[in-house]
Amino acid sequence: MDSSLTRGLYRDITDLAEDTPSWLQHTAEVWTEAGLLLFGVLFVVAWWRARTDSARAVAVAVxxxxxxxxxxxxxxxxxxLFDEERPCRTVTDAAPSLVTCPPTGDWSFPSNHASIAGAAAVALVLAWPRIAALVVxxxxxxxxxxxxxxVHYPHDVAVGLVLGGVVTVVFVRLLTxxxxxxxxxxxxxxxxxxxxxxxxGPVAGAPAAGGRGRSRAAHRRR
Incomplete structure (x- = not known):
């Protein structure tokens, strides 16, 4: 991957990061890992709430x-396949990274964190559409x-997000x-x-989603 595509943007963002308050820097450091844990918690919640729904809803949640x-x-x-070196090692005129630069061999493109984030967000939206405003x-x-x-170029994370989302859609569609x-x-x-x-599963005799509203509308038409 041609790292020159977003090298300038990477430099601008890391320069901005260097000028931000220390609490914001620490928050960003923690969030890069804590976000993964939060997605994990949401997976469990999505599965738990789907247990009283249809078998298909549980399947998508699982x-x-x-x-x-x-x-x-x-x-x-x-x-x-790409062996792209990390920008924290190659962009020498940028601000120092806020976290330890991964060693050579832990390549930059695409971003695993972004791929996981994109995949998790799309998967949770498919399983629980109402939390889209949170997970996206x-x-x-x-x-x-x-x-x-x-630790990543902008194009690393952009491609990672799209990659994770596409893989998730294909995976869920094939296996649902x-x-x-x-x-x-x-x-x-x-x-x-x-x-x-x-x-x-659903309680026997319980109206389907939207069923109550449709029953009232039918009653009014009578």
Whole structure:
């Protein structure tokens, strides 16, 4: 990858980072890793809330972390094809990185953190659309923080975000149907742990989403 494409922007961002208050610098340092943990927590919450929904909803929630892991594997595999050195080592006229520069061999393109963030955000939106306003900014901030602390070029994180998102969409689309069939089967099991994992599903006789509103509208038409 031609690092000259965003070398100037990298320099501008790291210069900005150097001039920011120390508390903001520390926040960015922590966020580059803490964001991953928060995504993990959201995966668990998405699965837990989906357990009382359809088998398909549980399947998508279960596939979400698996899709994210796949995005990471694809990103890591691409690194060996490009062998792009980290900007904190090659852009000598930029401000020093806020964190320790990874060693040679831990290549820069694409950004694993950004790939994970993009994959996790898309996966969570597919499983739990209402939290899009939370997870999308999370992913963007995590990607930006990797440039801010000085360990990635802007194009590393931009490609990482897109890569993770695309891998997730393909992964979920391909596996939702078989995963739904599996979850439907698991819900017939008498084994406690399996039933707990697959969830009880919707309460029998409960109206489908939006069903109550449609019933009222039909009543008014009568």
């Amino acid at each position: 596939l979400a972390p698996l899709a994210t892991a796949t995005g990471y594997v694809v990103s890591e595999s691409l690194k060996s 900014p999370m992913a963007l901030l995590m990607a930006f923080s990797r440039v801010f602390v000085g 149907r078989p995963a739904t069939a599996l979850l439907t089967s698991l819900r017939t099991s008498r084994t406690g742990v399996i039933v707990w994992f697959a969830g009880p």
